[in-house]
Amino acid sequence: MREFVFFGGKGGVGKTTVSCAYALKCARAGLDTLVVSTDPAHSTADVFDQEFGDEPRPVEGHDGLSAMEIDPDEEVSEHLMETKRALADQVSPAMVNEIDKQIELAHQTPGAYEAALFDRFIDVMRDSDHDRVVFDTAPTGGALRLLSLPEFLDDWIARLIDKRTESIDLYERAAIGGREARRRIEDDPIIERLRERKEMFEFAGHALRERATFFLVLNPDELSLRETDRALDDLDEYDLSVGGLLINRLTPEPDDGEDGHGARYLRERCANERERVATVHEEFAPPVRGTIETRVAEIKGDLLAEVAAELDIEVATEPTP
Amino acid sequence: MREFVFFGGKGGVGKTTVSCAYALKCARAGLDTLVVSTDPAHSTADVFDQEFGDEPRPVEGHDGLSAMEIDPDEEVSEHLMETKRALADQVSPAMVNEIDKQIELAHQTPGAYEAALFDRFIDVMRDSDHDRVVFDTAPTGGALRLLSLPEFLDDWIARLIDKRTESIDLYERAAIGGREARRRIEDDPIIERLRERKEMFEFAGHALRERATFFLVLNPDELSLRETDRALDDLDEYDLSVGGLLINRLTPEPDDGEDGHGARYLRERCANERERVATVHEEFAPPVRGTIETRVAEIKGDLLAEVAAELDIEVATEPTP
Structure with a gap:
């Protein structure tokens, strides 16, 4: 298995449970493992009965396992602050107010949340010294479209360099004889920042393509199958490696002798779900790496180890390219 | 009830079913009703066994009921084309290529889908001559943040007018004696377009605040309750009127005499769900306007009329302000 493992899928399908179960499995096999959670609803805090924050912290009672929780709302605000700060250093004070407004507007667009989270994932991958990092969601x-940013930025940076070379030239001609030190295009802070962003997304593209494996968690219903189909297309479009599918929340069968309204309901439901599971096996290319039955109790403690045992996902590391 | 009725909630909670059931109820009460679906998964086509397209079409077998389906992917492409066309008319040919690239990039951001859909909703509300329009999703x-666009645009338009007045002035001074007709700021196509957009969002703000009611559909699970809480905050922030909540997908109780693995599972599950329903009644301000039990069969035909009867949502129109 590769170093970075992502469990994708729509909200509510059970990504956090599966991620924690797999991370537990890795830690028990002796790997130094970090599980990264972004889900404010069903959090690692509930699973491990312990609070986690923005930095990795050891999970009590589980050797070799650490966890961290990223709060996407906080990421958006931090991203906003950081962008403002970075630009304030680079433009005249008169423009700061105007630019702040534009940046705030940009951060209110629906995609800001996803973009800020993605930035943070890149940080975590960059800083990681763990054997395995498990993410409870996938971009x-x-x-993922941000992975095509480097090409766009290349073009943009080239144009900007042209424009700024021209303007520095004009500036110097106007200031002939002045004491102003020579401005150099190499030191231009805006171009520097664009280059940094470009390198960051280049790193992300490489890390996700060469050092990461993606799993998708789904439930046995039409909507979830359709979402999975779409997610597989996305992963395929960006050449990301899919390790398999996990089908979660299967309805338990009633006992053989049971009869009545409840038993009939469950049997019909199970029959429906079996059809969906069959469809997944037949129509989706990646292998099914686990089918997990609904538990009424919260999945934690012994129940988590039980779910971990139901995952047919390998643990051993493979050499990174 | 107001003219426009929105059923919001996360994917998979059953918004399309509830919307179609309510639309049916309105049509049967004699209102000329349109149901607008945006959900490619569980579509009105399945509910009514008939294909619908981008324009309202009568639903066969149901007097006074029409339906249309908006394909959000198509909306994004159309929006892209239209933006390109509008700008191509307004800038020099040399800039068209550059601008096309920027527009494409903007349409690849995660929020483009929501924004394009919102534009289309505004069109539908503007063009409507129905007594009632029912939307199977809510912004x-x-x-919703786009509702604050008019203020931003006001500022932006004022600045642009300043800049462009200045540039027209310079242009005319340079062209003194030429045959060029006098350029007038009133005819400026970019400012014209900004004004159109501003008016459109002003209309949207008014229509959503004064002529629309929002309902939220949820399921009796933690994640859905949390999402509903967040959605209520959003609606509240933008002063939108919430008519109530619909709790969908309640697990049916087994018969009294039933025993066994299946019955025990169902009883525990029902007990859990009852707790969630109690929480909804206690902790959420809007009234619960229906609790709908899970059916194994697809909800259509007689079953749809059955669900419609379970909705405690009024039908009669109220005068619009």
């Missing part, structure tokens, strides 16, 4: 269509 | 946080 989706919108964020 | 969420990201799209």
Whole structure:
């Protein structure tokens, strides 16, 4: 298995449970493992009965396992602050107010959340010294498109260099004889920042393509199958490696002798779900790496180890290219 | 009830079913009703066994009921084309290529989908001559933020007018004696377009605040309750009127005499769900306007009329302000 493992899928399908179960499995096999959660609803805090924050912290009672929780709302605000700060250093004070407004507007667009989260994932991958990092969500269509940013930025940076070379030239001609030090295009802070962003997304493209494996968690219903189909297309479009599918929340069968309204309901439901599971096996290319039955109790403690045992996902590391 | 009725909630909670059931109820009460679906998964085509397109079409077998389906992907492409066309008319040919690239990039951001859909909703509301229009989804946080666009645009338009007045002035001084007709700021196509957009969002703000009611559909699970809480905050922030909540997909109780693995599972599950329903009644301000039990069969035909009867949502129109 590769170093970075992502469990994608729509909200509510059970990504956090599966991620924690797999991370537990890795840690028990002796790997130094970090699980990264972004889900404010069903959080690692519930699973491990312990609070986690923005930095990795050891999970009590589980050797070799650490966890961290990223709060996407906080990421958006931080991203906003950082962008403002970075630009304030680079433009005249008169423009700061105007630019701040534009940046705030940009951060209110629906995609800001995904973009900020993606930035943070890149940080985590960059800083990681763990054997395995397990993410309880995967970047989706919108964020994955950011992987094509380097090409766009290349073009943009080239044009900007032209424009700024020209303007520095004009500036110097106007200031002939002045004491102003020579401005150099190499030191231009805006171009520097664009280059940094470009390198960051180049790193992300490489890390996600060469050092990461993606799994998709789904439930046995039409909507979830359709979403999975779409997510597989996205992953395929960006050449990302899919390790398999996990089908979660299968309805338990009633006992053989049971009869009545409840038993009939469950049997019909199970029959429906079996059809969906069959469809997944037949129509989706990646292998099914686990089918997990609904538990009424919260999945934690022994139940988590039980789910971990139901995952047919390998643990051993493979050499990174 | 107001003219426009939106059923919001996360994917998979059953918005299309509830919307179609309510639309049926309105049509049967003699209102000329349109149901607008945007959900490619569980579509009105399945509910009514008939294909619908981008324009309202009568639903066979149901007097006074029409339906249309908006394909959000298509909306994004159309929006892209239209933006390109509008700008191509307004800038020099040399800039068209550059601008096309920027527009494409903007349409690849995660929020483009929501924004394009919101534009289309505004069109539908503007063109409507129905007594009641029922939408099977509601704009969420990201799209609702567009309601604050008019203020931003006001500022932006004022600045642009300044800049362009200045540039027209310079242009005319340079062209003194030429045959060029006098350029007038009133005819400026870019400012014209900004004004159109501003008016459109002003209309949207008014229509959503004064002529629309929002309902939220949820399921009796933690994640859905949390999402509903967030959605209510959003609606509240933009002063939108919430008519109530619909709790969908309640697990049916087994018969009294039933025993066994299946019955025990169902009883525990029902007990859990009852707790969630109680929480909704206690902690959410809007009234619960229906609790709908899960059916194994697809909800259509007689079953749809059955669900319609379970909705405690009024039908009669109220005068629009």
